[in-house]
Amino acid sequence: MTQALVEIEELLASVLREIQSLRSYIQVLEEENIRLKRDAALPAQETERVIANAERIQNVAQENLLRLYNDGFHVCHLHFGQPLEGDCLFCMGFLRKD
Amino acid sequence: MKFFCTKNDLLTGVNTVQKAVSSKSTQPILQGILITAENQKLTFAATDLEIGILCDTPANILTEGKMVVPARLFSEIVRKLPDTQLSIELRDYTLLIEYDQSNINLKGYDPEEFPLFPELADAESFTMPTALLKTMIKQTVFACSSEGSRPVFTGTLMQVESGTVRLIGTDTHRLAYRIAEIPENPELHFYGIIPAKTMSEIYRLLKDEDEIINIRFNKNQVEFEFGSVRLLSRLIDGQFPNYKQAIPQMCETKTYLSVRSFLEAVERASLMAKDNHVGNIVRLVLKEDAMNIAQTSEMGKIQEQIPIRLDGKELGISFNAKFILDVLKILDTDEILMELSGPFSAAVIRPLEDPNYLYLLLPVRTA
Numbered sequence: 001m002t003q004a005l006v007e008i009e010e011l012l013a014s015v016l017r018e019i020q021s022l023r024s025y026i027q028v029l030e031e032e033n034i035r036l037k038r039d040a041a042l043p044a045q046e047t048e049r050v051i052a053n054a055e056r057i058q059n060v061a062q063e064n065l066l067r068l069y070n071d072g073f074h075v076c077h078l079h080f081g082q083p084l085e086g087d088c089l090f091c092m093g094f095l096r097k098d
Numbered sequence: 099m100k101f102f103c104t105k106n107d108l109l110t111g112v113n114t115v116q117k118a119v120s121s122k123s124t125q126p127i128l129q130g131i132l133i134t135a136e137n138q139k140l141t142f143a144a145t146d147l148e149i150g151i152l153c154d155t156p157a158n159i160l161t162e163g164k165m166v167v168p169a170r171l172f173s174e175i176v177r178k179l180p181d182t183q184l185s186i187e188l189r190d191y192t193l194l195i196e197y198d199q200s201n202i203n204l205k206g207y208d209p210e211e212f213p214l215f216p217e218l219a220d221a222e223s224f225t226m227p228t229a230l231l232k233t234m235i236k237q238t239v240f241a242c243s244s245e246g247s248r249p250v251f252t253g254t255l256m257q258v259e260s261g262t263v264r265l266i267g268t269d270t271h272r273l274a275y276r277i278a279e280i281p282e283n284p285e286l287h288f289y290g291i292i293p294a295k296t297m298s299e300i301y302r303l304l305k306d307e308d309e310i311i312n313i314r315f316n317k318n319q320v321e322f323e324f325g326s327v328r329l330l331s332r333l334i335d336g337q338f339p340n341y342k343q344a345i346p347q348m349c350e351t352k353t354y355l356s357v358r359s360f361l362e363a364v365e366r367a368s369l370m371a372k373d374n375h376v377g378n379i380v381r382l383v384l385k386e387d388a389m390n391i392a393q394t395s396e397m398g399k400i401q402e403q404i405p406i407r408l409d410g411k412e413l414g415i416s417f418n419a420k421f422i423l424d425v426l427k428i429l430d431t432d433e434i435l436m437e438l439s440g441p442f443s444a445a446v447i448r449p450l451e452d453p454n455y456l457y458l459l460l461p462v463r464t465a
Contacts, residue, residue: 076339077339078250078337078339079248086271086460086462087271087442087460087461087463088270088271088460089268089270089271089272089273089344089444089458089460090270090339090340090341090343090344092344092443092444092460093340093343093344093345093346093444094343096346096443
């Protein structure tokens with residue numbers, strides 16, 4: 001009887017050790033999972049940020065080009081920065097958003 | 099060199115090549131016409147190194163040879179000659195022209211000094227009906243710029259691709275575009291800016307009896323051959339702007355109107371612009387069924403009204419009258435469609451019966 005109890009106790013102690021080692025392993029896995037989730041989320045956020053920034057820059061650039069044209073300078077690639085003599089079809093085509 | 103010919107033979111040759119004679123060159127030889135007598139024909143040639151024209155006329159050649167004559171004087175002499183058989187002989191760089199009991203001695207230049215006409219290396223070619231090319235030139239060349247400070251706009255863009263040929267002329271304030279099919283050459287590709295002077299010369303020289311024109315080209319030059327004429331021209335260096343981007347794809351107002359009524363009304367309105375220091379600007383006010391055309395100057399005021407059909411928004415817009423008249427004069431159609439997008443955006447004029455042509459013009463901003 002005593003022998004049986006000793007064996008059970010050893011078995012339980014072994015299971016406990018196994019559980020303890022598994023716990024630390026799961027803890028590492030959970031940390032890894034959190035890190036991976038965070039890493040996976042970053043590119044999407046970064047892309048959104050880059051797109052938003054590009055749109056902002058594009059709008060600012062468009063506004064700047066429009067201002068430059070309205071101030072009397074070509075914005076078409078052929079004569080960029082040269083003084084306008086009347087409106088230019090190619091500048092207006094470039095500035096227009098059909 | 100000795101040959102017999104008529105006044106008309108000489109006149110044909112001189113008239114054909116005279117526009118290629120240089121008027122400003124410091125090289126005297128370029129102010130001359132090279133006359134070559136061989137194979138029972140006379141070949142007249144002139145060049146200013148930008149454009150070169152050769153023309154063959156028949157003649158009775160006794161002795162072959164060649165000579166360069168001063169173009170202006172020779173041309174005036176030929177025009178004044180009587181309509182009789184001419185005997186022409188070269189003696190020591192002097193041309194002896196004999197007719198009836200009279201004669202003229204004309205000193206010339208050494209033909210060896212005359213520049214050779216280059217043969218087009220690696221050239222490709224296509225043909226098209228002369229009548230079609232004449233129409234295309236007429237519909238586009240007038241929109242080119244005459245300002246030498248912007249060379250690419252002093253020529254028409256010829257674009258050959260996918261079995262079509264396009265001509266586009268623009269001075270950046272207006273643009274004329276014409277497309278035609280050349281179905282036998284679907285693989286051919288060409289993109290070159292041809293000087294407006296060259297195009298105008300081809301238009302002048304093309305005759306109705308010349309049915310087909312052969313166009314050869316390489317990267318730097320283009321050659322047109324029709325009837326007994328060969329015309330060579332250099333291409334203008336530089337990149338033509340993206341003209342497709344300039345053509346609006348949408349509009350707010352569409353108006354259909356008679357070419358003749360519009361032309362006559364704008365012509366009458368233009369009369370008032372004489373001595374007008376602000377230029378010849380006409381004001382158009384488009385309403386549902388009529389267009390008012392007005393011009394005011396110190397001389398007075400004119401108000402015209404023509405019937406139109408209008409789809410979309412009513413609006414008022416001002417244009418340089420010349421830009422309108424130029425296009426209305428070259429259209430062979432009764433009715434046009436004018437597409438507008440507000441008083442400051444480019445207008446598009448299209449002939450109703452011809453989808454292959456369009457004309458783009460910018461309005462004038464008025465106070």
